[in-house]
Amino acid sequence: MSMAPQANVADAPRATTFLDMPRLSKHLGVEFFLASETFQRTGSFKFRAAYNVAAKIHQHHVIAASSGNFGQAIAYACRLFGKRCTVVMPVNSVPVKIEAVRAYGGEVDLVDTSRMTRTARVGQLSAEFPDAYIASAYDDPLVIEGNATLGTEIAALENPPDVVVAPVGGGGLTAGLVTACRKSVRQIKVTGAEPATANDAARSLRERRIVSQDVESQTIADGARVLSLGRHNWEILRENLDGIVEVPEEAIREGVRLLFNLAHVKAEPTGALAVAALIVASDRFRALRVCCVVSGANVDTGAFAAILAD
């Protein structure tokens, strides 16, 4: 077996940016700070998972379905390790997202989702390239392991939080955070923040089984539109997640504005979910020291300006 290609250490995931939030804490009445992944390579925490996948698999070709942050992340991670990467995206994806995947070195495979699901197209490609690794954006032990590095950074803080609040889509981020926090001697809880209109994870916790949405939510937090939790994530989250806050759309928008205006942080809507959870459930966090994860910053400029102008 040949040596696995090595990426330069300078290309490894960068440490998160911890930011204390004096003005925003005062505004919300909750003492909190951010772990901001907005400056992570490719603009979101997804690079942590993508890097771990590209580093650990022996395959030289990765196929993934993603119209969002994982697509960019896996494309860039594959380039760093000299691997080929094919990203299946809906033909009606925002052009800036298609361009971003290409800019990071990925091949974009456009699928007309009115005729064929993305999953079906991945199946076709998998048959065409049997030696390729099919990467899930959120349901893969390597993804959980990659995301856990963020939890390890948080748990290593001199003054760690009582609770970490993070967005929930497929559950890969919270599963990683839980995994890391359980390994720490510190008692750190993890709470999810999920759009109220895409609350399959909250319903799953209530019903103690994976509940799937019937149709994809059109929540502004597009990173949380996933239909259901990943199975690997569910095994971790079902017993260990300290609840989920269900966040209305308007609170998500307000979270984006507050982060921008009072903390100078550019967050995509999904990235603002945790702060938005503090808006709608401040009593729950009042007596605690809270760390909110801002998961990413990849947002269309026009859409962002529209939120600011609300």
Add this chain to the structure above:
Amino acid sequence: MSMAPQANVADAPRATTFLDMPRLSKHLGVEFFLASETFQRTGSFKFRAAYNVAAKIHQHHVIAASSGNFGQAIAYACRLFGKRCTVVMPVNSVPVKIEAVRAYGGEVDLVDTSRMTRTARVGQLSAEFPDAYIASAYDDPLVIEGNATLGTEIAALENPPDVVVAPVGGGGLTAGLVTACRKSVRQIKVTGAEPATANDAARSLRERRIVSQDVESQTIADGARVLSLGRHNWEILRENLDGIVEVPEEAIREGVRLLFNLAHVKAEPTGALAVAALIVASDRFRALRVCCVVSGANVDTGAFAAILAD
């Protein structure tokens, strides 16, 4: 003499945020990274100077004229040290800036600048409060010393830059950077970035004397509208500044957009001056490793959205 009040060490200026810029470096054809002061307390590098002033003076009351970042910075620094702070601001200042000074604990003294200059009003207050310290936003050895802490952080990098590019208004930031870089064993040059419509510093270097603008420029980079370099700064800059790039208004706006879109950094126009200098003078920096200082992020939301929409 009573003990000087001590601020909590947690309130000291926070370390700058270093961010490498792979996409933006590629876009501009210059290898550079940021030292971003957008997450500095009160949203700009000015807190470094303000904190140093409030910490080192023995007076218990500070009077300053500032319609911008120094006003917020000195108000907050004085509060940390239990000192009174009066900030003289034009009566037609943007309300959000007046509110910000008050939110940080400062008293705002509004002056109708069509009837009396800010300097004259400071003179009146100085007569009224003879025991107060009159703080300059940019021309004071304590300001230079405070700003030098940023240069010390840059010079201490494992892989330091060949040149630091930073905005020039009154010259306090570049004077601080030069001071720190000269103390380092590293050979680090400092280059200024100044609005072309407020180019008194560039003209001063050419004419080898402090040149003052006749009227205040209306440059979008409002932190650089100062009429002339401070005298203390000039003594340092005249022999040690490695030139100044004069930046047209449109490049400043493009700098704001590039930082937001390709680097997820919210910069106020003055804060984008250094990156804008790379746009207009890329040849000058081509073979160098460059550090651009993003000096602050305090910008009106509507004005920012308008720049994005250009």
